Amino acid sequence: MPKNMSEVQNSELWRHFQTWLNQYDWIEMLLGLGTLLLVAWIANWLAKHVLVRGIRRFSELLPLNRNGGLSRFKVIDRFAKIVPALVIKIGIAQVPHLSASMIKIVGMLAQAWVFITIVLTISASLNVVNDLYQRRSDARNKPIKGYLQLIKIILFVVCGLLIIGTFLQKDVLTLLAGLGAMAAVIMLIFQNTILSLVASIQISSYDMVRIGDWITMPGLSADGDVIDMSLNTIKVQNFDKTITTIPTNRLVTDTFMNWRGMSESGGRRIKRALLLDQTSVHFLDDAQYQHLKASFLLDKYLNQKNQEIVAWNEKLGAQANSKLNQRALTNLGTFRAYVNNYLRHHPGIHQQMTLLVRQMEPTAHGLPLEIYCFTNSTDWDFYENVQSDIFDHLLAILPEFGLRVFQQPSGADLVNMGLNSPPAPSSSPRESAI
Numbered sequence: 045m046p047k048n049m050s051e052v053q054n055s056e057l058w059r060h061f062q063t064w065l066n067q068y069d070w071i072e073m074l075l076g077l078g079t080l081l082l083v084a085w086i087a088n089w090l091a092k093h094v095l096v097r098g099i100r101r102f103s104e105l106l107p108l109n110r111n112g113g114l115s116r117f118k119v120i121d122r123f124a125k126i127v128p129a130l131v132i133k134i135g136i137a138q139v140p141h142l143s144a145s146m147i148k149i150v151g152m153l154a155q156a157w158v159f160i161t162i163v164l165t166i167s168a169s170l171n172v173v174n175d176l177y178q179r180r181s182d183a184r185n186k187p188i189k190g191y192l193q194l195i196k197i198i199l200f201v202v203c204g205l206l207i208i209g210t211f212l213q214k215d216v217l218t219l220l221a222g223l224g225a226m227a228a229v230i231m232l233i234f235q236n237t238i239l240s241l242v243a244s245i246q247i248s249s250y251d252m253v254r255i256g257d258w259i260t261m262p263g264l265s266a267d268g269d270v271i272d273m274s275l276n277t278i279k280v281q282n283f284d285k286t287i288t289t290i291p292t293n294r295l296v297t298d299t300f301m302n303w304r305g306m307s308e309s310g311g312r313r314i315k316r317a318l319l320l321d322q323t324s325v326h327f328l329d330d331a332q333y334q335h336l337k338a339s340f341l342l343d344k345y346l347n348q349k350n351q352e353i354v355a356w357n358e359k360l361g362a363q364a365n366s367k368l369n370q371r372a373l374t375n376l377g378t379f380r381a382y383v384n385n386y387l388r389h390h391p392g393i394h395q396q397m398t399l400l401v402r403q404m405e406p407t408a409h410g411l412p413l414e415i416y417c418f419t420n421s422t423d424w425d426f427y428e429n430v431q432s433d434i435f436d437h438l439l440a441i442l443p444e445f446g447l448r449v450f451q452q453p454s455g456a457d458l459v460n461m462g463l464n465s466p467p468a469p470s471s472s473p474r475e476s477a478i
Contacts, residue, residue, distance in 0.1 A: 076139035083135060084128040091124040117168040117175070122161060129157040156207045163203040167196050187255060190244040190292070193275035197237065236291070240276045243293040253278065253295060258303040264290055266300075311394040311418030312427045318438060319410035320376070321448040327372040332446065336378060341385040349373055376403075379445040380413065383438060387417055392430035394420040410450025 099120050133154035136147050170192045177183050209215060247253055253270055259280060260267045268282035278295065280288045306312055328336070337346050353371045360369050384401045387393050397418040404412035415438075419430045442449060 073140060073142055076142070080132065080135045080139055084131045087131045088125075088128040091127040092121070095127070096120050096124050117171045119165060119168040119172060122168055123165045125161045126158055129154045129161065133158070152210050155210050159203050159206050159210075163199050166199055170195060183255075186248055187273045189273060190241070190275035194237075194241055197275075236276065236293075239293040240291065243296045244273075244275060246296055247273075247292070253302060254304070258307065260301040260303070261288075261290065261294075261298065263298060264288060264294065266290055307422050309397075309418075310422065311397045311420060312422045314415060314417050314419065314427075314431050314434070316431070316435065317404060317412035317414040318435070318442075319450040320413055320442075321450045322406060322411045324446060324448040325374060325376045325411075326446065327374055328378065332375065333373065336382075336445070339382065341389065342378065342382055345381045345385065346373070346378070375445045375447055376411075376413075379442070379447055382441075382445070383413075383415065386437070387415070387434070390430075390434065392419055392421070392426070392433075394418040409452075 133151050136142070136150045136154070139147075174189055174192050177188055253259060253273070255270050255273055257270045258268065259270060261280075266280045266282065266288040268280045268288070270278060271281045271287075272279040274292075276292055278290045278292055280290060282288055333346065333350075336342050350373075353373065356371045380401050380403070384399070387399055387401070388395065393399065394417070398416060399418075400414070400416040402414050402416065404414050406412075415434070419427050421427065439449065
């Protein structure tokens with residue numbers, strides 16, 4: 045009996061509470077909204093701490109999630125944010141005393157959030173695909189980042205149309221038909237993107253640039269390695285560690301130099317000239333001939349040339365008495381042969397590539413003797429050391445051939461010639477009188 049009495053009292057209290065609550069609709073509405081938000085929060089907590097963790101553990105067994113790509117790009121976390129939005133979208137209609145317009149607006153906002161979350165999840169998944177692709181050995185030759193970015197742009201455009209269609213209560217196809225008249229405006233807005241897309245296809249098809257290539261574009265202050273290729277931009281890390289960002293389409297419309305061929309060939313070119321004083325060129329006398337013949341780099345050359353010269357002069361007979369008819373060795377020709385043999389025996393020079401020592405056209409700055417060869421390594425430090433060592437030696441060995449380097453006179457030269465010496469002080473009248 046007491047138990048029945050307590051139940052009756054509780055039911056009476058509940059009826060009185062409902063009667064009182066019915067007098068205040070806004071309180072019932074707030075309680076309904078609070079309950080809905082509480083349920084959405086619980087659903088969000090369960091999705092993060094139960095659903096996400098479960099899917100993560102399962103995804104670790106999949107080859108798609110090597111090195112934790114799904115976790116690093118938060119694919120599952122973003123997808124789990126759909127749960128509270130769906131709870132609000134479904135439960136908002138159950139809130140009492142809420143106006144139809146408010147239910148409609150909240151439902152549309154929740155629907156828009158679902159669209160955005162789905163697109164963000166797909167975008168993160170594309171990042172995982174790009175990360176997995178970059179681990180392939182041929183990924184540097186054919187990057188797909190630009191194409192994935194194009195897919196993302198299309199997804200966000202479609203998402204925007206879906207959200208607009210949701211708020212305007214119109215079908216997406218109807219919106220697309222309406223946007224057909226604005227095609228020119230859209231093409232103008234996305235002009236750079238369209239140009240970049242075409243340029244990306246051309247760059248990939250013709251294998252113009254790869255990640256890691258050394259490219260040079262003086263007009264854009266780019267001289268370094270390509271570190272990133274996207275749809276709209278290509279990043280170049282210059283050798284001074286600065287970053288130059290180049291629009292993708294500029295690699296198609298402008299001229300640039302790609303040093304990949306040099307890197308793959310295994311040799312790096314040396315192309316530098318010694319400027320010789322033309323007045324130091326002369327025929328070799330016997331003393332100079334014997335002095336240079338002591339070099340193992342010149343012994344064979346001098347013997348061969350000497351035999352040719354002797355045979356030529358013997359054919360002249362009596363005309364050989366005139367030096368105008370005779371052939372003779374010159375210090376410049378002998379030095380050129382020395383440089384050639386020196387490079388042929390140098391351990392840092394690539395012997396299977398072009399090797400030339402040639403005279404260029406004389407100028408007012410001297411007679412250029414150009415050295416054209418390749419080092420057997422493309423390493424920058426090695427290349428500079430080999431090039432410097434070669435010219436250090438050649439500059440030091442020049443006096444042995446009686447040759448001089450051409451150099452414009454400086455202040456010290458003028459002082460040594462007495463042309464720039466300060467004038468002696470003039471004597472005073474008293475001193476002259478004394």
